[in-house]
Amino acid sequence: MSDVSEKSRRSGSSVRRQRSIYQVHYCMRRQDADMTARPLLMPTSPLEVQAYARQVAGHRKTEDTKYLGLLQCNNGTIMKPIIKESQKREVDFYEHLKTSSDAELQELRGLVAKYFGNRKYTYNGFEQDYIILEDLTERMLEPCIMDVKIGKRTWDPLATEEKIKNEQSKYAACKQQYGFCIPGFQVYRLSTGKLCKYNKDYGKRLHGHAVKEAIRNYLNGIGATLCRALLLQFLSELWKIQKWSRRQTAVRLYSASLLLVYDAARLRDCCQSKELTARAGCRPATVPRRRHSLHSVGSGSNFSGQITSKGPVYKKLQSVPLSPMSLSHSSFSPPPPINSPWSEALASFNHNHSFEHNYENKLSKIKMNYRAMLDQLSYDSPTPNPWGTVKVIDFAHAFFNSEEEKQIDENFREGIENFVEIFECFLRETDDQVL
Ligand SMILES: O=P(O)(O)O[C@@H]1[C@@H](OP(=O)(O)O)[C@H](OP(=O)(O)O)[C@H](O)[C@H](OP(=O)(O)O)[C@H]1OP(=O)(O)O
Numbered sequence: 001m002s003d004v005s006e007k008s009r010r011s012g013s014s015v016r017r018q019r020s021i022y023q024v025h026y027c028m029r030r031q032d033a034d035m036t037a038r039p040l041l042m043p044t045s046p047l048e049v050q051a052y053a054r055q056v057a058g059h060r061k062t063e064d065t066k067y068l069g070l071l072q073c074n075n076g077t078i079m080k081p082i083i084k085e086s087q088k089r090e091v092d093f094y095e096h097l098k099t100s101s102d103a104e105l106q107e108l109r110g111l112v113a114k115y116f117g118n119r120k121y122t123y124n125g126f127e128q129d130y131i132i133l134e135d136l137t138e139r140m141l142e143p144c145i146m147d148v149k150i151g152k153r154t155w156d157p158l159a160t161e162e163k164i165k166n167e168q169s170k171y172a173a174c175k176q177q178y179g180f181c182i183p184g185f186q187v188y189r190l191s192t193g194k195l196c197k198y199n200k201d202y203g204k205r206l207h208g209h210a211v212k213e214a215i216r217n218y219l220n221g222i223g224a225t226l227c228r229a230l231l232l233q234f235l236s237e238l239w240k241i242q243k244w245s246r247r248q249t250a251v252r253l254y255s256a257s258l259l260l261v262y263d264a265a266r267l268r269d270c271c272q273s274k275e276l277t278a279r280a281g282c283r284p285a286t287v288p289r290r291r292h293s294l295h296s297v298g299s300g301s302n303f304s305g306q307i308t309s310k311g312p313v314y315k316k317l318q319s320v321p322l323s324p325m326s327l328s329h330s331s332f333s334p335p336p337p338i339n340s341p342w343s344e345a346l347a348s349f350n351h352n353h354s355f356e357h358n359y360e361n362k363l364s365k366i367k368m369n370y371r372a373m374l375d376q377l378s379y380d381s382p383t384p385n386p387w388g389t390v391k392v393i394d395f396a397h398a399f400f401n402s403e404e405e406k407q408i409d410e411n412f413r414e415g416i417e418n419f420v421e422i423f424e425c426f427l428r429e430t431d432d433q434v435l
């Protein structure tokens with residue numbers, strides 16, 4: 001991306017004002033719920049395109065000089081080539097999803113990358129059709145990306161015998177055990193900033209316990225504590241996908257993937273401030289002024305803007321003690337209303353089946369930690385944008401159900417359940433984290 005912006009600056013074609021890295025990367029994220037938002041590029045800016053260096057799986061080969069991988073545009077979108085029949089079906093899938101009035105499909109719209117239509121584009125002298133999608137890693141400084149292909153069955157009803165055999169032979173142990181597989185991921189090491197890439201050959205060898213460890217590695221949790229804030233960001237989206245997959249009968253998603261993305265630069269900030277807080281034994285007494293926050297007026301929060309040594313102060317409520325020790329002798333009062341993806345995560349968290357047996361014991365502690373974490377995150381960022389998310393991608397083998405075919409897609413649901421369970425298990429490891 002930096003090459004692109006450098007070029008536009010030199011040619012004087014960019015209409016963007018120069019901004020600091022921080023502004024460019026963190027403060028401009030779009031928050032629209034609608035997947036068909038308007039293109040991001042200013043009308044006068046020329047579209048600049050290059051091979052997408054952040055692609056961790058899928059088609060990438062070059063045939064002659066025809067590049068089969070994704071392209072990155074300088075307007076926050078990526079372009080996915082439409083070459084095979086299955087990819088043509090993917091266009092139809094997005095087009096139908098865009099206009100459908102079916103409630104289940106409307107819900108799915110919020111779980112996939114934003115779709116901006118399709119277009120012809122000439123790259124390296126070859127004209128091709130492309131699907132235009134939101135780049136989920138946009139503005140990330142150190143994007144950590146994992147592609148998780150969902151389902152024991154990864155071939156669609158139109159697959160040939162040969163294709164079925166090929167699919168059955170790949171990632172066999174992993175798919176059998178977990179109902180998903182990992183065709184690729186990349187992670188920036190928190191300590192060194194080094195980028196480590198893991199391709200499909202690595203993914204094909206994964207099975208048993210190594211699968212969970214690969215996910216832990218992706219989360220920068222090898223030899224270090226997993227970050228509760230990061231896990232909750234992922235879970236807030238994963239629970240939505242899980243809830244949808246438990247009910248929906250509209251579509252069968254063969255070979256679709258979850259694309260997990262987070263910014264290691266933001267994770268590093270989060271860990272460093274946690275470390276500082278732990279060392280000081282309390283949160284910082286003075287907080288730099290923020291222009292926007294989760295708790296700005298109108299955001300629905302009762303946060304007063306003040307933080308004391310005991311934690312954030314809420315309007316009309318007592319300040320929140322941060323130490324888990326204090327829980328044993330304090331009566332629990334519900335947290336203030338906060339409208340954000342975080343509060344949705346908390347709501348899902350409280351109602352999730354997997355935690356019901358621990359419900360009474362853990363709830364008050366979780367809520368207390370959680371409220372503190374919300375403040376920590378909003379303190380670190382001038383906007384409340386999450387720096388980790390997950391979306392469903394790759395609908396080349398997706399099929400809409402007719403009325404007679406309507407039933408739950410067990411193949412997809414099962415894979416999601418198992419993946420969510422791993423994240424919930426990781427989250428339990430962080431139960432003692434107080435931010
Ligand atoms: O060889 P194919 O034709 O089955 O290609 C696979 C692609 O299938 P498709 O062409 O869309 O039907 C397949 O594409 P989809 O993700 O299914 O769209 C993958 O790229 C697959 O690689 P992997 O399983 O992720 O390691 C590709 O598999 P390999 O390159 O690992 O064989």
Ligand SMILES: Nc1ncnc2c1ncn2[C@@H]1O[C@H](COP(=O)(O)OP(=O)(O)O)[C@@H](O)[C@H]1O
Binds near residue numbers: 055056078137395
């Ligand atoms: N919306 C997106 N934002 C960022 N990266 C994406 C997006 N969609 C796909 N990718 C990247 O491209 C890879 C392949 O995408 P996918 O749709 O699965 O293509 P294929 O059909 O070739 O398998 C993903 O693993 C991911 O790295």
